[in-house]
Amino acid sequence: MNIYIYIIRRLAYLIPVLLGVCLIIFLLFNVVAGDPTAVLLGKHPTAKQMAELRHELGIDKPMVYQYLDIVKSAFTFDFGRSWATKQQISSMLKRGALPSLTVSVPAFVLATILAISISLLVAYFRGKFIDKAVVFVCVMLMSISSLVYILFGQWALAYHLGVFEIAGYDEGFPNFIPYVLLPILIWVVISVGPDVRFYRTVMLDEIYQDYVRTARAKGVGEKMILFKHVLKNAMIPIVTFVIIRIPFLILGALLIESFFSIPGLGGITLKAINNNDFPVIKAMTVLSAVAYMVFSVVTDVVYTVVDPRVRLK
Amino acid sequence: MRMFHLLVLCLCILGGSIGCKKSDDGLKVYNIASTSEVKGMDPIYAGDLYSSEEVGRVYEGLLEYHYLKRPYILVPNLAQEMPQVSRDGLTYTFKIKKGVLFQDNECFQNSKGRELVAEDFVYSLKRLADPKLQSLGWWLLDGRIAGLNEWRDKHANLDVVNYDEVVEGIKTIDSHTVQFKLVKPYPQFLYALAMPFTFVVAKEAVEYYKKEFLNHPVGTGPFQLSVFTQSNTIVYFKNPTFRDKFFPSDVDFTLANSELSKDAGKKLPLVDKIVVNIMIESQPRWLVFQKGDLDYISIPKDNFDTAVTPNKELAPDLLAKGIRLEITPQLDVTYIAFNHDLPIFKNVRLRRALSLAYDVNKSNTLFYNDTALPAQSVVPPGIAGHIPNFVNGFRGPDIELAKKELQEAGYPDGKGLPEITYDITASTVSMQMADFFKARMAEVGVNIKVRTNSWPELENRIQNRTVMMWGIAWGADYPDAENFLQLLYGANKTPGPNGSGYSNPEFDLMYKEASVMQDSPERTAIYENMNKLIASEMPWIFGVHRQQFSLKQSWLKNFIPSDFTTGRCQYVNIDKSEKENLVKSKF
Incomplete structure (x- = not known):
């Protein structure tokens, strides 16, 4: 099948999915959330003012019209203004996305490269001391709460040693760099444990395949086997694992952004829920659903690149 | 080799950027932290502490609280003098200062701010009442000003709100005189005119920026907004066209802090720039303050023991850095409310029993580091109506008396009493407080089920009356006991501020009588009687009146903590050389 037709067909699935998402949002708002006024x-x-506000917000309209309003904003991406702050939602998202990305993208790239490199190394030394030590360190890193890394990093590295900024953010390049270094470092430390364990399992799955034994029998070197054969064949689960996480990078990380005073999107959904800020909840739910669908398609397309045996149907 | 060059380039950028903090070129900069995001800067939406503080840097009202005097007293701000009040107390006539300019902004002709006139107040108050805008401060004027409710109701169902239509109760006498007519005496009206909701805005700015007006404040105030990023930094510079306003010199400085006298009579504002850093988490705030990058902070709960000794004195290491401790009682009250719509809580003996079983002193130690004042009734110290040395006989802990009251209430050892649901918001401290409450009630045989909610959920439960008991607090809108007593006035039941739904004809009668009286010994006597009545009725379990423990750097001058922080930044000063020396040697 032509790849373009495949992409168009998959993207067309977005329509029923979005209608379903709108229905869920509508039900949650009307059944669970209660009156926001x-x-x-x-x-x-006052009762009178609450009634007036319900009218202004359009939540006194018949249910069908309320659902259609949600559908309209989901398909036009016009989410209006936040009920709680009166700010334009598109501006809120634009303003918050960049600071989130300045932390999440470098941290994600670094953590992924580091984790894949370490997992290749431990696959090479599988069953030996280095392998066991790395697994031990990974489990240890995973066992510690991310809050501990943040508090320790701020206190020891930023406050006492003065190597990093304690908190804050300055917009524009390169002004933001000093403020994102420590958050990136902590993000990498938090991510590397579970990532290494996942990639190590993927590598070890491959390393016991028949083609590896054949390559060894033919006298191919262990490094060549790892980098040329194992890594290439392990790409499918790695690609799935990596690409599907990309859309969520824009949402940043709640704890890290909160503790480092980075004005990103990390807490936007949580704050909206706490304020009954329905337009923001709606925007974040719809955008997350769209991003998930789009990146699922991207993942499928990338499969064909990393493994020519994969055919899109 | 190419990789090596790339690496060197990256390191150069990194190294350069680390040292690229902006300098302030000799400006006096006041660095502070806000513990919450600032929603916007439109006065009519300044319903929370954080927004109202920011609004007060740019906008001003007719009146303000005297910076130095306590108890709080109102003084003219944009008003030339205190208003002339008619004999019947219904008409207030204000002369406004001449020559006051709005800040220069592109919304004005030639981008030059025009002079403030009386018509601006008429426009600003109508904006507060505009049904399309749904301001958060409408309650201040609702049913108070002649013709305003009618104007609002008329426009609620129209597409366009006509601001040119004359409202009887808000009119200009001449270009610099504005007159308000009330429908009935409203002694708190002057306080309303010192609140950010009523601060004056320019029609040109509202119409020019439309819905983005909340991000483009244009006032007459001491500071002009330079940068506003809602969740990061807000920067202001001194307003170059600010009128001649001076640091107060009408106090006896020998009684006050002598340091304050140095700036007496000086032109305001005293600092050139304000930087507000949004720092939601307490640890970074605490560390940044200790580095000298913030000029003051409220001591975070978790750092309290590090900062303050058991004798409530400043820790020696902080003292050595020149840091000073400020302790200020707050005009607030915390309480556990009963839902009085439920028949079981109409039983006064049960309410008293639960209050007696609750250990407010231990709660103070556990949750407020023993810094709060246990509340005897509803009115906090510092305002007329509070009774010094009054002791409420139904406040715990007194388990024996609690058991006796419970028996009298018809529930010996809690038998026959249904399980009581205690609603809280889902925060760690709330949950700890709920566990403490549950344990105390168990001591007298009362079963408590704790239910956690988001804030909107709890609010909805209160509105829908599906609550039994819940923990909550109230902070003063203005320094008048009426603001606390209204929480128990029968006519203010939900959705009004009387969330517990308490109703007592005797109390309501006294409230009605006092609510139209100007401040006087007679009114104070009524307030005190209401306070005593409430103490015996126990419509809530009284918690504490909190005290604020804050730290300030020694280079921060004239800083006086207050319950009403709006506009106070213009009075503080920074000693730049002291700061440079101390930061070099001690930080």
């Missing part, structure tokens, strides 16, 4: 009007709401 008391929270939005602050300390002194």
Whole structure:
């Protein structure tokens, strides 16, 4: 099948998926969330003012119209303004995406490269001391709460040693760099443990395949086997693991952004839930669903690149 | 080799960027932290502490609280003098200062700020009442000003709100005189005019920026906004066209802190720039303060023992850095509310029993580092209506008396009493407080089930009356006991501020009588009687009145903590040379 037809067909699935997502959002808002007006009007709401606000927000409309409003904003990507802050949601997302990406992209790239390199190394030394030591360190890194890394990093590396900034963010290149170094380092430390364990398992799955034995029998060197054969064949699970995480990089990391005062999107959904800020919840849910679908298609297409045996149907 | 060059380039960029912090070129910069994001800078939405503080740097109102005097008193700000009030207390006439300019902004002709006139106040108050804008401060004027409710109701169902339509109760006498007519006496009206909701805005700015007005504040205030990133940094510079306003010199400085006298009579504002850093988490805030990059902070709960000794004195290592400790009682009250719609809580003996079983002193130690003042009733110290040395006989801990009251209530050892649901918000401290409450109630045989909610969920449960008991707090909007007593006034039941739904005809009668009285010994006597009545009725389990423990750097001058922080930044000063010397030698 032509790859373009495949992409168009897969993207067309977005329509029923989005309609379903809109229905879920609608049900959650109307069944679970309750009336947002008391929270939005602050300390002194009156029944009359609450009724007026319900009218202004359009939540006194018939249910069908409310659902159609959600569908309309999902397909036009016009989510309007936040109920809680009155800010334009598109501006909020634009403003927050860049700071999140300045931390998440370098951290993700570094963590992925480091984890794949370490897993290749431990695959090479499988069963030996280095392998066991790395697995031990990985489990240890995973067992420690991410909050500990953040608190220790800020106190020891930033406050006492003064190597990094404690917290804050300055917009524009290269002003932001000093502020993102420690968050990136901590992100890498937090990610590397589980990533190495996953990639190591993938590598070891491959290393016991028949083609590896054949290559060895033919006298191919161990390094060549690892880098040319094993790594190439392990790419399918690696690609799946890596690409599907990319859209979520834009959402940043709640704890890291909060502790380092990085004005990203890390806490935007949580804050919206706490404020009953329905337009923001709607925007984040729809955008996450779209991003997930789009990157699933990207993953499929990349499969054909890394493994010519894969055919798209 | 190419890789090596790339690596060197990366290191150069990194090295360069680490040292690229911007300098302030000899400016006096006031560095502070905000513990929450700032929603926006439109005065009519300044319903939370953080937004109102930012609004108060750029905008001003007719009145303000005297910076130095306590108890709080109102003084003219944009008003030339305190208003003339008619004999019936219904008409307030304000002369406004001449020559006050709005800040230069592109919304004005030639980008030059025009002079403030009386019509601006009429426009700003109508904006507060505009039904399409749903301001958070409408409650201040609701049912108070002649013709304003009618104007609002009329426009609620129209597409366009006509600001040119005359409202009887808000009119200009001449270009610099504005008059307000009330429908009934409203002694708190002057306090309303010192609150950010009523601060004056320019019609040109509102119409020019439209919905983005909340991000482009244009006021008459001491500072002009330079950078506003909602969740990162807010930067202000001194407003170059700010009028001649001076640091107060009408106090006896021998009684006050002598340091304050140095700036008496000086033109405001005293600092050139304000940098507000949004720092939600306490650890980075604490560390940044200790590095000298913040000029003051409230001591985070988890760092309290590091900063303050058991004798409530500053820790020696902080003292050595020149840091100073400021302790300020707050005008607030924490409490555990009963839902009075439920028949079981109409039983006063049960309410008293639960209050007696609760150990407020231990709670103070556990959750407020023993810094708060246990509340005897609803009105906090510092305002008329609070009764010094009054002791509430139904406040715990007194397990024996609690058991006796429980028996009198018809529930000996808790028998026959259904399981009581205690609703809280889902935060760690709330959960710890709930566990503590549950354990205390278990001591007298009362079963408590803790239910956690998000804030909107709890609010909805209160509105829908599906709560039994819940923990909550109230901070003063203005320094008048009425603001606390209204929480128990029958007519203010949900969705009004009386969330517990308490109703007592005797209390309501006194409230009605006092609510139209100006501040006087007679009104204070009524407030005190209401306070005593509430103490015996125990409509809530009273918690504490909190105290703020804050730290300030020694180079920060004139800093006086306050419950009403709006606009106070113009009075603080920074000793730049002291800061440079101390940071070099001690930090």
